[in-house]
Amino acid sequence: MRERQAFLDVAGREGNSFVVRMPYRRTRDAIVQALLLLATAVAALSLSALTFNIIDQSFGLVLLEERILRESLAVGDRSLEELSQAELVEILRAKLRPNLLQRLESERPLPQRSQAELYALVMDRVVQPKIVRSWSLFESLFGRKAILQELGEPLPPGQRLMWRSWLNPKFVTSPAGADPLRAGVRTAILGSLWLVAIAMALALPLGIGAAIYLEEYATPGRAMRLVELNIGNLAGIPSIIYGMLGLALFVRALQPLTSGALFGMASPAPNGRTVISAGLTLGLLVLPIIIINAQEAIRAVPSSLRLASYALGATKWQTIWHHVLPSALPGILTGSILALARAIGETAPLIVVGAATFITVDPKSPFSPFTALPVQIHQWTTRPQAEFRHLAAAAIIVLLLLLLVLNAAAVLLRARYSRRQLE
């Protein structure tokens, strides 16, 4: 081996003009490889830190206080939840102040109400659970002893320490509310879905249409370069500027349209701060992304395919519709996924356009006031109470899951289409 190495070195030196410098080049390779590994590690680490932070806040111990312990309301071995309707009525009649009871009875007599309704009423008016303190998952797992010590034994009457998953089925299905124990994200999820649907309904046909025109019809020249340059720039404009545009155009100028007044669907106090205004704003926001990606997908279709079509006596549109678009579709769908992800995560333009910061009514039509998941998250994170931080973390998980579901749907669609083409 040593002889061989010597030979290689000599050969290097005897070649006069060639200096092999093997060890030096090898070292440099190793350094580069280490740096690349480092880059990957930093990226992976920051992503795990993000995930850890979200999960840390979504689960953990809470110190719950109940004015009247729900166990004390149990009858025999049946818990409060399992009690019959009549038994719940009895509890309410026994525990509530007379004037409150009277008011409830006059709204609708208690015996006529369902068991679930009565149970909610008992929880709400009698048990009155409240969160006194909450801890993160990390603190709960590794600092349990310290927590117990700090609280002291025994706990004050009515208080108890328990595990809570802030992300739970009820969280997803309940409307927003002021009580952190019962607030949910249904309103925000529906708002986000409405927004994405409207944004895509606007941006997909416009974006793909513009891309087809630019790639297949427009004659290249200074005018087209200018248009393309502008579209490229639009894709990079800060989203809050789109918010300003949406505010001026959809909310103010087109108010009769966007408030639904023209269709006789306006809310009692008509204004343009509706789902459709925000949806259209997001549509404009993602339009350049869709155009650019669709253009690239169309450009990638081999010209031999177009020539084959033309040579068989096809017109331009027949060529585009039957050959160019089907071949470009997977690429166009990829661009749409990117656009969708962008639209669902945008916050700033929605706030400018006027997403409601507190709303408990589901959006029912394009002309409803609305909130969206990122706006809801933003709003919760700005609250001083710790409980809302947990809610925000749980909402982030919901947002990410929603994004995952929508993306998966688009990816499946793309896979199905590519496969059909290859059959």
Add this chain to the structure above:
Amino acid sequence: MNQTFTLVESSLLMEDNRNGQGAAAIEAKDLCVYYGSFRALRDINLRVERHKVTALIGPSGCGKSTLLRAFNRMNDLIRDCRVEGQVLFAGKNIYDPDVDPVAVRRWIGMVFQKPNPFPKSVYENIAWGARINGYRGKMDELVERSLREAALWDEVKDKLHVNALSLSGGQQQRLCIARVIALRPEIILMDEPTTAIDPLGTAKIEELMRSLAQNYTIIIVTHNMQQAARISDYTAFLFLDRDRAGILVEYGPTAELFTRPRDKRTEDYITGRFG
């Protein structure tokens, strides 16, 4: 619409004339083709005989493919490309303003250097062209007949619904030929159709071209002189003039052109003494 009818009717007229010998299938008259300000072809006069194989040979860049594309107006798809002079097809100049290039291409089909079947099924590759051109007959029959004519039926009859891209290169090229035949064109233009095909596939395609010549006029661009000699009835030799524009140097029956070339440049080129 009008132009389409003109061409269809002219083509039917030609059908009656089929027995007449020496009828021109297509004819270039004083044809010049420009790319921007560059003249690629100069004053081409070429009468292509019906139901014969005509080969276009010449060095790279002499405008063989440009001439081929001028015959079915594929040059229209190239930006800055301009044509002067006439190309007479069925008694009509296909560059007249009242002629729709789309209608021209339906009668003058084209096969390319690299096989370019559509990324669809074998069946659909043939049916599509027929469908967009308003074919009203039985599609299954048309597909089978076209594939048989292209000597491909036996190889693909069990995989009509697999993707055409899964066929071999030679099979793909014959599918492209079948796709053109399905439209019953007058002329089939072939731009170096065997360059990307292995020798065995090339042999099959050459054999196919000979048999197709009974019913179709074939114009083929080739770099392979042996191929031109093997399969063509007529050969046109193109060369570059001083301005690097393509000119037609010599045109005649293949046997004659290869054995007794009249022009010195032709002789140099076909004997490989190329300078």
